[in-house]
Amino acid sequence: MLNAADPEFLNSLEDLLPSGTLRAAEPRYLEEPRGRWHGIAGAVACPSTVEEVAAIVRACAAARVGIVPWGGGTGLVGGQIMGEGPLPLVLSLERMNRMRAIYPQENVMLAEAGMILADVQAAAEASARLFPLTLASQGSCRIGGNLSSNAGGVNVLRYGNARDLCLGLEAVLPDGSIWHGLKRLRKDNTGYDLRGLLIGAEGTLGVITAAALRLFPKPASEGAALLVVPNPAAALRLLALAGERLGGGISAFELLSGVGLEFLAETMPDKKQPFGAIPDWMVLIDLGLAEGGDPQAALEALFEVAVAEGLVSDGVIAQSLAQRAAFWDLRETIPLANRMIGAVSSHDISVPLGEIARFIDRAGRALMQIGPWRINCFGHLGDGNLHYNVFPPKGQKPQDFKGIRDQVKTLVHDLVDELGGSVSAEHGIGRLKVDDLERYGSGAKLAAMRAIKAALDPLGIMNPGAVLRGAG
Numbered sequence: 001m002l003n004a005a006d007p008e009f010l011n012s013l014e015d016l017l018p019s020g021t022l023r024a025a026e027p028r029y030l031e032e033p034r035g036r037w038h039g040i041a042g043a044v045a046c047p048s049t050v051e052e053v054a055a056i057v058r059a060c061a062a063a064r065v066g067i068v069p070w071g072g073g074t075g076l077v078g079g080q081i082m083g084e085g086p087l088p089l090v091l092s093l094e095r096m097n098r099m100r101a102i103y104p105q106e107n108v109m110l111a112e113a114g115m116i117l118a119d120v121q122a123a124a125e126a127s128a129r130l131f132p133l134t135l136a137s138q139g140s141c142r143i144g145g146n147l148s149s150n151a152g153g154v155n156v157l158r159y160g161n162a163r164d165l166c167l168g169l170e171a172v173l174p175d176g177s178i179w180h181g182l183k184r185l186r187k188d189n190t191g192y193d194l195r196g197l198l199i200g201a202e203g204t205l206g207v208i209t210a211a212a213l214r215l216f217p218k219p220a221s222e223g224a225a226l227l228v229v230p231n232p233a234a235a236l237r238l239l240a241l242a243g244e245r246l247g248g249g250i251s252a253f254e255l256l257s258g259v260g261l262e263f264l265a266e267t268m269p270d271k272k273q274p275f276g277a278i279p280d281w282m283v284l285i286d287l288g289l290a291e292g293g294d295p296q297a298a299l300e301a302l303f304e305v306a307v308a309e310g311l312v313s314d315g316v317i318a319q320s321l322a323q324r325a326a327f328w329d330l331r332e333t334i335p336l337a338n339r340m341i342g343a344v345s346s347h348d349i350s351v352p353l354g355e356i357a358r359f360i361d362r363a364g365r366a367l368m369q370i371g372p373w374r375i376n377c378f379g380h381l382g383d384g385n386l387h388y389n390v391f392p393p394k395g396q397k398p399q400d401f402k403g404i405r406d407q408v409k410t411l412v413h414d415l416v417d418e419l420g421g422s423v424s425a426e427h428g429i430g431r432l433k434v435d436d437l438e439r440y441g442s443g444a445k446l447a448a449m450r451a452i453k454a455a456l457d458p459l460g461i462m463n464p465g466a467v468l469r470g471a472g
């Protein structure tokens, strides 16, 4: 049983830390992007060194007080928001925001966990390198949060997700010990992969305080095209064709639906639409080529072949970096338009590439039997990861459909499971999907996860109630 971070505990903690480290829990630490949960906290601790983090964790362990690690607060599954139970201590990494070192020739950067993702990208760029993790929340999320949620984003197809972009970690384990694993090694087979375990653990196994990040050479030239496809099956054939012709040069391959562009037209009428009439389906292809490559010419050649094969009927190839940015702005603004319209149920799912068309077809037909929905299905097609979001008919509110939200969610997730997919492709489990993990997760995996949690965090102080039920 955990105890609350009450005034007596907070006074004793304050004595251990430099003044100003403990703060009142301002609203921003207790809210999350979709406004679904409201958090509770005795206070917020903002340490500036790993030793201070260790002192905080040791004190919490001794007093059995729960800790909720907090990065930028942009997580979408409530992992950073504890809404009930004994008051926890929120542990924000925001003051540990330095780049400790960069090794351009090794393609490695050592970054503290509180570095904002956009600052990590900018620091890499300043050394003529690329840190490819790219998310719409990059101006607020922090690298420790990205690693803890094993974030994906738009460039996974080419560079992998956050786990693939990390070589080593420094972390504080639940007993307050410091793991100095900030290695710059690409090969290190010395026993269990603690790095891999802490990444994606959503703060339930320890606090990440710094990371050795993989950098890449920057592509010499970049380009993008927005192509109209007749259906998702054609989009997948286009992906295969593009892969054969352009190989590793494809940085992103995103599916957009006409519903997404309609939402943009409804909520942001001033935004320039790329096509006269909104098509049903489009893909956004982004290319980054090495010296001597010509992305525009490569995309034009792909367009011609794809039209000849009946995979593409129309399209725009960016004529400038500004136009490429405008395509991406459209793509990245769709989640905001979604929020303004208001979803009945949103799903971050993945299925094997070969099942995507079947999934979209079957899910759409099954859902239409229970309501006249508007479905905005879009996302990282190249990774098999779709954001499959179900909205009320025009003019109606999501609240009117509260009663059947669970039915919608279960229908979608059951189908994903049947097709061998995942009910959380990139956002994690947090507190939102604890039931889903139990319903769809393998028994053997859940038992192993519980055993790992019990071994590393026997008191259950790390992010109580996130990922695993009743842990803490």
Ligand SMILES: Cc1cc2nc3c(=O)[nH]c(=O)nc-3n(C[C@H](O)[C@H](O)[C@H](O)COP(=O)(O)OP(=O)(O)OC[C@H]3O[C@@H](n4cnc5c(N)ncnc54)[C@H](O)[C@@H]3O)c2cc1C
Pocket: 033, 068, 069, 070, 071, 072, 073, 074, 075, 076, 078, 079, 080, 093, 113, 134, 135, 136, 137, 140, 141, 142, 143, 144, 145, 146, 147, 148, 149, 150, 151, 152, 153, 154, 202, 203, 204, 206, 207, 208, 209, 335, 426, 427, 430, 463, 466
């Ligand atoms: C507009 C928008 C777009 C997004 N797009 C994408 C996308 O394309 N792909 C994608 O994968 N995600 C996306 N996300 C969600 C994504 O998970 C987050 O943006 C990001 O990875 C979370 O980082 P954060 O610093 O905000 O973490 P938080 O939200 O603060 O925390 C997330 C989880 O990590 C834990 N945590 C945070 N820091 C640490 C630490 N240092 N040590 C241990 N645990 C920690 C928290 O307790 C929590 O469980 C998006 C979110 C928004 C709002």
